[in-house]
Amino acid sequence: xxxxxxxxxxxxxxxxxxxxxxxxxxxxxxxxxxxxxxxxxxxxxxxxxxxxxxxxxxxxxxxxxxxxxxxxxxxxxxxxxxxxxxxxxxxxxxxxxxxxxxxxxxxxxxxxxxxxxxxxxxxxxxxxxxxxxxxxxxxxxxxxxxxxxxxxxxxxxxxxxxxxxxxxxxxxxxxxxxxxxxxxxxxxxxxxxxxxxxxxxxxxxxxxxxxxxxxxxxxxxxxxxxxxxxxxxxxxxxxxxxxxxxxxxxxxxxxxxxxxxxxxxxxxxxxxxxxxxxxxxxxxxxxxxxxxxxxxxxxxxxxxxxxxxxxxxxxxxxxxxxxxxxxxxxxxxxxxxxxxxxxxxxxxxxxxxxxxxxxxxxxxxxxxxxxxxxxxxxxxxxxxxxxxxxxxxxxxxxxxxxxxxxxxxxxxxxxxxxxxxxxxxxxxxxxxxxxxxxxxxxxxxxxxxxxxxxxxxxxxxxxxxxxxxxxxxxxxxxxxxxxxxxxxxxxxxxxxxxxxxxxxxxxxxxxxx
Amino acid sequence: xxxxxxxxxxxxxxxxxxxxxxxxxxxxxxxxxxxxxxxxxxxxxxxxxxxxxxxxxxxxxxxxxxxxxxxxxxxxxxxxxxxxxxxxxxxxxxxxxxxxxxxxxxxxxxxxxxxxxxxxxxxxxxxxxxxxxxxxxxxxxxx
Numbered sequence: 001x002x003x004x005x006x007x008x009x010x011x012x013x014x015x016x017x018x019x020x021x022x023x024x025x026x027x028x029x030x031x032x033x034x035x036x037x038x039x040x041x042x043x044x045x046x047x048x049x050x051x052x053x054x055x056x057x058x059x060x061x062x063x064x065x066x067x068x069x070x071x072x073x074x075x076x077x078x079x080x081x082x083x084x085x086x087x088x089x090x091x092x093x094x095x096x097x098x099x100x101x102x103x104x105x106x107x108x109x110x111x112x113x114x115x116x117x118x119x120x121x122x123x124x125x126x127x128x129x130x131x132x133x134x135x136x137x138x139x140x141x142x143x144x145x146x147x148x149x150x151x152x153x154x155x156x157x158x159x160x161x162x163x164x165x166x167x168x169x170x171x172x173x174x175x176x177x178x179x180x181x182x183x184x185x186x187x188x189x190x191x192x193x194x195x196x197x198x199x200x201x202x203x204x205x206x207x208x209x210x211x212x213x214x215x216x217x218x219x220x221x222x223x224x225x226x227x228x229x230x231x232x233x234x235x236x237x238x239x240x241x242x243x244x245x246x247x248x249x250x251x252x253x254x255x256x257x258x259x260x261x262x263x264x265x266x267x268x269x270x271x272x273x274x275x276x277x278x279x280x281x282x283x284x285x286x287x288x289x290x291x292x293x294x295x296x297x298x299x300x301x302x303x304x305x306x307x308x309x310x311x312x313x314x315x316x317x318x319x320x321x322x323x324x325x326x327x328x329x330x331x332x333x334x335x336x337x338x339x340x341x342x343x344x345x346x347x348x349x350x351x352x353x354x355x356x357x358x359x360x361x362x363x364x365x366x367x368x369x370x371x372x373x374x375x376x377x378x379x380x381x382x383x384x385x386x387x388x389x390x391x392x393x394x395x396x397x398x399x400x401x402x403x404x405x406x407x408x409x410x411x412x413x414x415x416x417x418x419x420x421x422x423x424x425x426x427x428x429x430x431x432x433x434x435x436x437x438x439x440x441x442x443x444x445x446x447x448x449x450x451x452x453x454x455x456x457x458x459x460x461x462x463x464x465x466x467x468x469x470x471x472x473x474x475x476x477x478x479x480x481x482x483x484x485x486x487x488x489x490x491x492x493x494x495x496x497x498x499x500x501x502x503x504x505x506x507x508x509x510x511x512x513x
Numbered sequence: 514x515x516x517x518x519x520x521x522x523x524x525x526x527x528x529x530x531x532x533x534x535x536x537x538x539x540x541x542x543x544x545x546x547x548x549x550x551x552x553x554x555x556x557x558x559x560x561x562x563x564x565x566x567x568x569x570x571x572x573x574x575x576x577x578x579x580x581x582x583x584x585x586x587x588x589x590x591x592x593x594x595x596x597x598x599x600x601x602x603x604x605x606x607x608x609x610x611x612x613x614x615x616x617x618x619x620x621x622x623x624x625x626x627x628x629x630x631x632x633x634x635x636x637x638x639x640x641x642x643x644x645x646x647x648x649x650x651x652x653x654x655x656x
Contacts, residue, residue, distance in 0.1 A: 054647050169565035173523055176559035180530060180552070187548040190540040194548055195533050218592070221615070225588055226577050228620050395625070399615035400633050402592075403608050407637065410599065411647045419596035427589055434574045435519055457546045465545035 003131050010362025013060060014370055022057075022065040023367055027374045030072020034079070035386050036397060037086040041073035041317075041334040043216035047401065049341045050209050050408030059345045060360055064367040066341050070334060071123060071368060074277065074317045075375045078115040078310055079386055083108060091277035091313035094285040098298060098305030105301050112387075113247040114255055114303050115310040116379040120372060121259045122311035126267050126318025127368045130325075133271070134354070134361075137326035141351040146459035147469050151479035153452040156329045159272075159486035160441055168491060170437040178445015179452070181206050188450060189457055201417050208340050208446045210409055210418050214425025215432075215439050216337070217405040222430040224398045246380070247303075255307035258288050266312030270319025270331060277316040277332060284312025318368070325349050325361060329448070333440040339447055515574055520566030527560035584618060591615070604642075604649040609634035 013019070033044035045066055052062050077092030082099035095115060102111035144152070157175045184195045185205030196202035265287055266280035288308035289298050298305045320331040321338075328350035330336040342349050347360060354361055379386070409422050432439055456470075463469035471477050534552045577585065595611040613630025621629055641647040 051641075051645075051647070055645055167571055169562040169569070170571075172558055173562040173566070176527075176555050176562065179555045180559070183552050183555075187537075189544055190542045190548050192538050192540045192548055194537050194552065195530075197533070222585055222588065225615075225618050226581055226585060228618075393621075395616050395619035395621040396629050396633070398619055399612040399629065400637070402615060403612055403633060403637055406595065406599070407604070407608075407641060407647070407649055410650060411641075416596050416600060419599070420593065423589065423592045423596060426592070430585075434576065435515060436571060436574065453551045456551060457544050460546045461544050 003135055006358060006362045007131055007366060009359070010364070010366035011369075013359055013363035014064065014366040019061055019064050019363075019367065020370065022061050023068045023371050024374055026065045026068025027072045027371055027378055030069035030074075031076035031079075031375070031378065031386055032072075032389055033069065034073035034076020034092075035389055036076075036392070037080050037084065037390075037394070039073075039220075039397075039401065040077065040090060041070050042337050043220055043401075044073050045069055045334060045337045045341065046209075046212045046216040047405050047408055049337070049344060050213065050412045051404070052341075053209075053344050054408070054411040059347055059357075060363045062345055063341070063360065063364050064371075066338065067364060067368060068371040068374075070338060071314075071317065071371045072375055074123070074314050075116065075119045075379050076386065077313075078119065078306075079112065079383065080390055082111045082115065082306070083387055083390060091281045091309075091316070093278070094281045094309035094313075095306060097285065098300070098302050101299070101301035102303065102306065107301065107303075109383075110247045110251060110303065111301075111306050112383045113380050114251060115306050116376065116383065117247070117252065118255070118259045118262065118307040118310040119314040119379070120376040122263045122266055122314035122316075123318050123372045123375075124369075125263050126270065126315040127365065127372065129267055129271075130318055130322055130365060130368070134322050134326045137322060138351045138354045141327050143475070144351075145473070146455040146462065147472060148475050148479065149455040150452060150459055150470060151476040151483070152327065152329060153448055153455070155479045155483040155486065156448070157441060157444065158483035160331075160438075160444060166436060168487060170435070171441055174432070174438050174441035175445050178442035178447075179449040181211065181442070181446050182449020182453075188454060201415075205450075206421070206446065207413070207418065208443065209344060209412065210422045211425050211446050212337060212340055212443055213405045213409055214422040215429035215442065217401055218422065218426025219429030219433060221398050221402045222426060223433060224394060226430075251303050255303050258292075258304040258308040259311040261288060261291065262308035262311030263315040266315030267319040269312070270316030271322050272331065277313040277320065277334070280316025280319075281309035281313035284308040321368075325353065325364075326351065328353075328451070330444065333443070336440055336443045336447060340443070343447065514570070515576070516566045516570030520563040520570070523563030523566060524560055527556045527563060530556035530559065588615070588618060599650045603651055603654060605634050605638050607650075608637065 014023075029048075030041075030044065033039045034041065048066060048069060052065060057065070074091065077087060078095045078099065081087045081092040081095040082103050085096050085100040087093040087096055099111045099115065102108065160171075160175075180195070182205070184202050186193050186196075186203055193203055262284035265283045266277070269280035269283055270277065285305060285308055288304055289296065292298070292302075292304060296302050296304060316332075317334070320335045324330045324335040324339055326349075328339070328348065330339045339349060347353065347357060405422070406419060409418055429439060432442075459469050460467070463472075471480060530552060534549050534556065537548055539547065576582075591611055591614050595607055598607045609630040611630075612633040613626045616629035616633075617623070617626035638649060642649050
């Protein structure tokens with residue numbers, strides 16, 4: 001029971017007044033960010049990283065603040081799904097299917113409460129999964145050599161692109177452009193500058209924060225400007241009366257099975273590389289519909305159709321932290337952003353994190369438990385307060401988002417050149433959204449490119465240039481096999497996932513969870 | 514068609530990458546693979562993805578019309594102008610102007626834009642400079 005001891009130490013770290021305050025602020029901010037349409041966990045966390053970084057907080061408090069924002073945003077996404085029929089973020093998409101009909105039928109309060117409780121159940125059990133599974137994965141990862149790491153990074157790129165994108169070529173392009181951007185700067189192994197074209201600004205490489213904020217936040221502003229006045233943004237009637245915010249006991253009982261199934265499915269989807277919370281909620285909803293069958297009235301306001309996807313997406317959010325913390329390989333867009341945060345705090349996730357910085361890891365996990373309880377307390381009785389935020393018109397909200405993006409980067413680097421670079425990434429991100437090219441592989445490429453190449457070259461230094469070392473161990477072969485399967489299989493099974501795409505494309509924003 | 518154009522651009526980009534890889538000067542410190550090999554592999558992946566996009570393009574995306582496009586270009590122009598004037602004119606003035614423009618383009622009335630610009634700028638200044646202690650750009654007047 002080493003994990004439990006470590007967790008107890010984690011609570012000792014997390015339970016200081018300062019950290020509790022930061023967790024509370026993070027939960028409040030996160031719920032707001034999640035609730036506001038157009039801001040999800042990934043762009044919400046993205047614009048906050050430079051700000052938090054410039055505040056100079058130490059690693060653990062900064063992590064606690066930002067992961068509370070992450071969990072909070074997963075809770076908040078449901079509020080606008082239910083009240084406005086607009087998902088606050090992509091994983092909350094499935095919640096609109098039954099949540100909005102419930103709200104139209106005068107059950108907005110019940111829908112919000114049930115979804116809040118489901119979110120709690122999903123996140124709570126997923127965090128326990130993190131406590132027990134992550135150390136196991138760390139033990140496995142300690143066996144990895146450079147060749148295995150290289151194979152695992154290949155797997156991450158193949159599955160992240162393969163599962164989340166409709167077009168493998170576009171996913172491959174996105175990964176390649178991310179890796180190419182990672183090459184910019186001085187080569188760590190031999191000290192020669194690469195792809196910097198004699199420009200001094202490029203010698204240190206491109207800061208991933210600039211790319212992330214540009215692609216996630218600025219491109220969102222451009223999308224809002226483009227879509228203003230389109231019919232689908234104003235067609236839905238907001239539901240303003242919330243009604244009773246406490247669900248009848250019978251409804252909790254009726255949905256408990258859905259929460260359990262949603263939690264399990266979502267957790268699995270979260271742990272698997274490349275899938276993330278959107279797939280978690282999609283799986284949970286579809287399976288629930290199959291399980292309940294004709295007895296349900298899905299799509300017309302069945303509370304089980306709210307409980308299952310909400311439990312699913314919050315469980316996936318917790319599950320996605322496992323590969324990110326234990327292996328340093330994020331399973332979804334938001335965890336890629338969280339990885340960026342760790343790297344900017346000079347913490348390298350992976351097996352060594354658990355042995356070298358146990359206080360950071362376990363403090364963080366304890367903070368997740370605390371945040372989860374806070375979120376339940378904030379979200380069930382106080383949901384009316386958050387719902388009021390939805391009345392802020394986007395023409396005040398999005399300019400504020402753009403300006404905070406700018407000052408975050410400017411406070412970090414004090415450089416006009418970096419701001420111009422960020423604008424460039426914003427325009428590129430907009431173009432990618434238009435062409436349906438996933439953005440997450442680009443971010444992942446910039447984040448992991450250096451590590452991936454370092455492990456490749458280290459492996460070949462060990463073998464003195466013999467390429468067979470790359471597929472020389474069973475573990476490496478397994479990873480490479482999974483990578484090929486993860487990249488190729490979606491081409492053949494694409495027709496089974498089409499419904500998800502049909503729904504997803506109507507709200508295409510490229511920043512999958 | 515958009516995919517085909519983008520695919521062609523991707524191929525040009527991958528060829529540029531190959532060319533830029535040729536410019537890398539080898540150092541006397543050497544590992545078996547060297548600094549050029551992996552970038553060439555990635556350029557290859559990029560080139561192939563470009564070819565696939567040319568031969569198997571997706572359905573045409575919904576491009577904005579000429580007016581919308583002009584609006585987007587103007588927005589990017591405002592972003593660029595903002596980035597350039599920030600260190601000269603200071604945070605409060607340049608942010609007020611830039612956010613007033615954004616409020617206006619996102620559907621606010623003239624009055625809402627003016628009020629919104631000032632409120633966003635002063636609000637962010639008060640919060641970030643005074644509560645959080647971040648250093649924002651200082652203009653000739655110190656704010």
